[in-house]
Amino acid sequence: MSESKPAVVLLDPVRTGEGFKSAARDKGYAAVSVYSLDARILKNDWPDHALTDDLTLYGADADTVVSQLAAADYDLKAVVPANEAAVHLADVVAERLGLPGNEAALAWSRRNKSAMRARAHEVGLRIPRFRLVHDLSEVPKAGEETGYPAIVKPTMSAGAHGATLVPDRAAAENLAIAETRDVYGHLIEEWLVEEYIRGREFAVNCFSSDGEHRVMDMWEYRQPDDRDYDFPVYDNVQVEPDDPDWQRAESYVKEVLTTYGLRRGPSHTEVKCNADGVYLMEINARLPGGPATGQWLKHTSIRPFHDTIDCFLGVQPAIMEGPLDFRARFGAIAIRNDEAPGTLVAVHGLDELREYPGVDTVLVSYEPGDTVPVTSGMTNIPVGAYISGATQREVVDRLAGIRALVSLEIDHGEPAGSAPVPALSPVRDDA
Structure with a gap:
């Protein structure tokens, strides 16, 4: 028996990485962190990424990572993908180390969208x-x-x-x-x-343990009108289990998880539902981004970081069978720039937003004087907020109230002869 300290290997623990590190230590394991992300990304976006590691390693391929782990003086118990960038590498490394993981032969299809589509086509899943x-x-x-x-x-x-x-x-x-x-x-x-598939779009968040899947919750991406879109985040609203599309979305997603060899850990699967059926948009073998993880921690019995580690230890977490204890319903809002790039003059209503009923988290990515691009993805949303309420109706009403309260004042013009304002690094405000 090894006398080395037991450890959990965390692949790319950035963004929500501190939650994984704290959970590992809370369970009695050292946090061995492996970073596969580009060095420039780590330096610019997460300069302090390694501060709380028990051991820090760098490597973007399985051979490099496995050889470094073999030389480390730790008794390795699990390999956990802590970021979407690492989901493929984590399962390949776990298989090489003989530790619990998801089917490594299908790992690439859970990461690369072309391989994802090819796998669905091979087995006959409904896709675009x-x-x-x-x-x-x-x-x-x-x-x-x-x-x-x-x-x-x-x-x-x-x-x-x-x-x-x-x-x-x-x-x-x-x-x-x-x-x-x-x-x-x-x-x-x-x-x-x-x-392009028209229909209602849902994000279905699950946990899996030894091939059994349980839906934690679903969120609908609601749009301001019926125009086609490429960026779905505007109003996100948690779906009630009696929603007419819940059952067919749940059934389809469980089939998807099995088809892609996802046997353990969290997943975030996006689907569209219309009269023709349910279509797979994307499968992500990791915790959901955005509001869900934080809202679970505040308002449910789900312990996303602890439960994820349990799954990859080969231990069934309590959430697979026990009550999830949702004490609120959730929503999220993106205050977007949908017009043209410009210089941010002000965010009106921001102080009031922080005091608004049911607002749990406020995210601010730009300050007055910054250049604000057209909102095209999760990395350039000017202002966002995570919402809770007693009912879905209350959440929807609060989202509407926030839209009436908060607005962006952006100067889209450029006086003759003036130089464009340089883009600055976004500032995150997690108040």
Whole structure:
């Protein structure tokens, strides 16, 4: 028996990484952190990422990571993907170490959107028609084959970064996508072109243990009108179990999780529902981003970081069978810039937002004087808030009240002869 200290390996514990590190130590394990993210991303976005690690390692491929872990003086008990960038690597490393994980042979299909679509097509899951392209000049032909409108998206990004709605052939022929790198800093070398599916869009959050799946909750991406969209986040509202689309979304997502070899841990699966059925948009083998994790911690018996570690230890967490104890209903709001890039003059109603009933978290990404781009993904939402209420109706009413209260004043003009205002790094306000 090893006399080394037992440890949990955390892959890319950034963003919500401190929650995983604290949970590991709370359970009696050292936090061995492995960072696969680009060094520039770590330096710029998370300069203090390693401050609370018991051991810090760097590596982007399984051979490098496994060799470093083999040399470490720890008794390794689990490998946990703490960020979407690491879900593929985590399962491959776990298999190499003989530790519990998800099916490594299907790990790439849980990360790369092209492989994700190919897997669904292979087994007959309902998905949009799609084509893979390696140059934007190929989009018009691909769009003709999938049908317009279409969505063009990088295969390895996240948070809708780089996703672009292409309404027709003319737009495809004049397509220009500003993002050359994905949200993790990697050069974009391929895109999916896929049929645009209309219908209600849901995010279904689950936990799995030894192949059994349980839905924690569902959220609907609600839009301000019926126009087609490429970025879904506007008003997010937690769905009630008696919603007419709940049962078919739940059944479909459980089939998806089994199909993709996801046997343990959290997942965040996005689907669209219409008269034709339920369509897979994306599967993510990790905790949900945005509001869900924090709201669970505040208002339920779900302990997302502890429960995730239990799953990868091969232990069934209590949430798989016990009550989830939802003491509130949830929502989230994005105050977006949908017009044109400009200089932020003011956020009106911000102080009142922080005191508004049911507002649990406020996120502010720009300060007056910053250049604010058109909102196109999770990384450039000017103002957001996480909401709770006693009922779904109360949550919806609070979202409407916030929209009437908070507004962005943006100068979209540029006086003759003036220089553009340089973009600054977003500031996060988690008050």
